[in-house]
Amino acid sequence: MISVVTGGDRGIGKAISMMLVKEGYNVVFTYRSRENEANKTLNELREYGRAECYKMDVSKWEEVRETFKKIGDAYGKIDVLVNNAGIAGENAKIDLIGVDEWKRIIDVNLTGVFYCCKASLPYIIKARGCIINMSSIAGKMGGKLGVHYASSKAGVIGLTFALASELAEKGVRVNAIAPGPVDTELISEEVKEKLKEFSPLKRIAKPEEIAHAVKFLIENEYVTGEVIDVNGGRYMD
Numbered sequence: 491m492i493s494v495v496t497g498g499d500r501g502i503g504k505a506i507s508m509m510l511v512k513e514g515y516n517v518v519f520t521y522r523s524r525e526n527e528a529n530k531t532l533n534e535l536r537e538y539g540r541a542e543c544y545k546m547d548v549s550k551w552e553e554v555r556e557t558f559k560k561i562g563d564a565y566g567k568i569d570v571l572v573n574n575a576g577i578a579g580e581n582a583k584i585d586l587i588g589v590d591e592w593k594r595i596i597d598v599n600l601t602g603v604f605y606c607c608k609a610s611l612p613y614i615i616k617a618r619g620c621i622i623n624m625s626s627i628a629g630k631m632g633g634k635l636g637v638h639y640a641s642s643k644a645g646v647i648g649l650t651f652a653l654a655s656e657l658a659e660k661g662v663r664v665n666a667i668a669p670g671p672v673d674t675e676l677i678s679e680e681v682k683e684k685l686k687e688f689s690p691l692k693r694i695a696k697p698e699e700i701a702h703a704v705k706f707l708i709e710n711e712y713v714t715g716e717v718i719d720v721n722g723g724r725y726m727d
């Protein structure tokens with residue numbers, strides 16, 4: 491079984507890649523800039539099974555198209571695609587968010603998901619596989635990371651619903667996960683401390699807890715067009 495994880499060199503993507511390789515999947519992960527980190531992750535994955543990685547910027551269509559063509563040529567199909575790569579913006583307040591910054595966040599977090607779904611489609615359909623998109627609680631509640639981040643993650647939810655509806659008859663399932671704060675580099679240590687106070691469970695998530703939701707969405711073949719919340723009870727606030 492072939493799985494592809496974008497932004498799999500660290501953080502949530504690495505935890506997902508690790509879960510997949512331990513479950514017996516052949517893991518192909520992508521990274522954008524940190525070659526050393528990617529090679530380190532690759533070595534760790536190979537202790538458990540088969541893995542390889544490709545350098546790919548999800549916001550560049552030609553790069554995405556060529557990378558998925560290479561993966562498709564090598565493996566013939568893709569059983570699981572996890573669109574995990576994403577970024578948070580530099581400024582959270584709308585008056586400080588420039589037009590270029592707005593576009594940068596949308597290009598990576600939303601257009602990147604569209605590109606990866608589009609480029610992988612023939613291989614996903616061939617496998618009657620599944621797609622899991624990383625949204626965020628920000629896509630449902632707004633949050634404090636800014637209008638660009640929240641809009642991109644809300645867009646991922648819309649894309650997930652529409653694609654799930656379109657691909658159901660081909661036997662392909664499409665779901666999203668909306669994590670609350672997770673212990674990765676995406677948020678600063680200072681912000682993490684503050685976010686713990688907001689959480690009913692008084693902590694933020696471990697990346698492995700998001701990977702666990704990915705495992706559920708792969709295994710339960712009757713779930714499609716859903717967004718799974720993994721946020722430590724934030725809706726009880």
Ligand SMILES: NC(=O)c1ccc[n+]([C@@H]2O[C@H](COP(=O)([O-])OP(=O)(O)OC[C@H]3O[C@@H](n4cnc5c(N)ncnc54)[C@H](OP(=O)(O)O)[C@@H]3O)[C@@H](O)[C@H]2O)c1
Pocket residue numbers: 496497498499500501502503520521522523524546547548549574575576577578598624625626627668669670671672673674675676677
């Ligand atoms: N951490 C949280 O609290 C949290 C909460 C909800 C949702 N999420 C979502 O979960 C996903 C993973 O986040 P994380 O917390 O694991 O963040 P992270 O530790 O910062 O990792 C993000 C990964 O995405 C890659 N990436 C960023 N821009 C890219 C691009 N243009 N093309 C390809 N890869 C790119 C990064 O590589 P480079 O740095 O080399 O670009 C890195 O591998 C994101 O979509 C994020 O929005 C995170």
